[in-house]
Amino acid sequence: MSGLASGEPSDAILLRRHAAGDADAFGVLFRRHKDRLWAVALRIACDPDDAADALQEAMISAFRRAGDFRGESAVTTWLHRIVVNASLDLLRRRSARSVGWSGNPDDLPVAEPRQGVDSAASTDSRLDVDAALRTLPPPQRAALVLVDMLGYSVADTSAILGVSEGTVKSRCARGRAKLLPYLAHLRGDFPERGNQAVADGVPSEQGGGV
Amino acid sequence: MSGHWPPEWDDPEEEFPEGADQADTDAEARLSEVSAYLASVPALVLPDAVESRISAALAAEAAARAERPDPADSAPVDGARNLGPAPAQARVRRRRGSDGPRRRFRVRPQVVGGSLLTCLLLAVLGFALSHASFSTRRLCPKTPDRPRPPA
Numbered sequence: 001m002s003g004l005a006s007g008e009p010s011d012a013i014l015l016r017r018h019a020a021g022d023a024d025a026f027g028v029l030f031r032r033h034k035d036r037l038w039a040v041a042l043r044i045a046c047d048p049d050d051a052a053d054a055l056q057e058a059m060i061s062a063f064r065r066a067g068d069f070r071g072e073s074a075v076t077t078w079l080h081r082i083v084v085n086a087s088l089d090l091l092r093r094r095s096a097r098s099v100g101w102s103g104n105p106d107d108l109p110v111a112e113p114r115q116g117v118d119s120a121a122s123t124d125s126r127l128d129v130d131a132a133l134r135t136l137p138p139p140q141r142a143a144l145v146l147v148d149m150l151g152y153s154v155a156d157t158s159a160i161l162g163v164s165e166g167t168v169k170s171r172c173a174r175g176r177a178k179l180l181p182y183l184a185h186l187r188g189d190f191p192e193r194g195n196q197a198v199a200d201g202v203p204s205e206q207g208g209g210v
Numbered sequence: 211m212s213g214h215w216p217p218e219w220d221d222p223e224e225e226f227p228e229g230a231d232q233a234d235t236d237a238e239a240r241l242s243e244v245s246a247y248l249a250s251v252p253a254l255v256l257p258d259a260v261e262s263r264i265s266a267a268l269a270a271e272a273a274a275r276a277e278r279p280d281p282a283d284s285a286p287v288d289g290a291r292n293l294g295p296a297p298a299q300a301r302v303r304r305r306r307g308s309d310g311p312r313r314r315f316r317v318r319p320q321v322v323g324g325s326l327l328t329c330l331l332l333a334v335l336g337f338a339l340s341h342a343s344f345s346t347r348r349l350c351p352k353t354p355d356r357p358r359p360p361a
Contacts, residue, residue, distance in 0.1 A: 021275075023272045023276065026268060026272070027265065027268060027272075030264065030265070030268065031261075034264075035253065035254065035255050036253075037256075038254055038255070038260070039253060042254055043254075048260075052260045052263065052264075055256075055264060056260075056263065056264045059264055059267070059268060060267060060268070060271055063268055063271050063272075064271070129247075129251050144248065147245075148244075148245045148248035148249055149248050151249065172245075173241065176241040176244040176245055177237075179244050179248075180240060180241065180244055183244060183247060
């Protein structure tokens, strides 16, 4: 995801247009961020059907509450917060039910593999990560997904989750520690340290920057 | 957001522990590898079926919003009909409420006029009474003292 092309309205302008009655503005905003919002919902909900429900619920909620947006944070931070809350609410409502994939994870589409990355290996690692993430409590999972997988800063994640930065750091550290045994067999495949793969090219306005 | 989920979701040590920066560097390195590995997982793409479903839901919302009367258009009508007198009343109430102490010292013309009239009436009445008493004394002079009986 790269920056906005010249002439493209920013997220804030789109949201203002939507609040003013523009029928198409919110659709453009949704299409612009759909993949990242989907990733958040799916990683937290750990179930494609639940994630779809949560994302739809969140988008309708954002559609209706756009007039309440005060501009105190980036539009993407606001959208992500709504999606995270919808996903956690859905999990809370279904907490009696064991969390597991309701479909075949292999069927889920992924972005085109990067150059030099074996697609079969990518799928395997994704399945491993999915299985490992399911072992974490949802709040811990949400923090880890936002920081490590989507490349958000601790400060942005703190704003999205509505908790202190210390809590975000703590959840991430504990989550990584819990994931380590599940992913240890992949240690040879671990890439060089860094967090550029996903966060690359996410401009601040779209929620990716510090 | 924390504190509202099932107990099993809670982490007993939520806050980042003091002195965590001095943690074992080897463990930190391994955790960093986990972090880097998570970052290398391919990004997900929203399935077309889900996108269509959500787009349809948003289109339905937009249609419902278009059918509803614009609150911006209806507000002045309602405001004029229902809330017209309110500002004047509010102003009066606010003035009475906030200027209460000053109101005690305000002199009203009716009160002043009434007081003056009362004073005038009392003065006239007093004058009349005193005059009447003086006239009575003049018309009925004091009876001379009785002569004392001879001793």
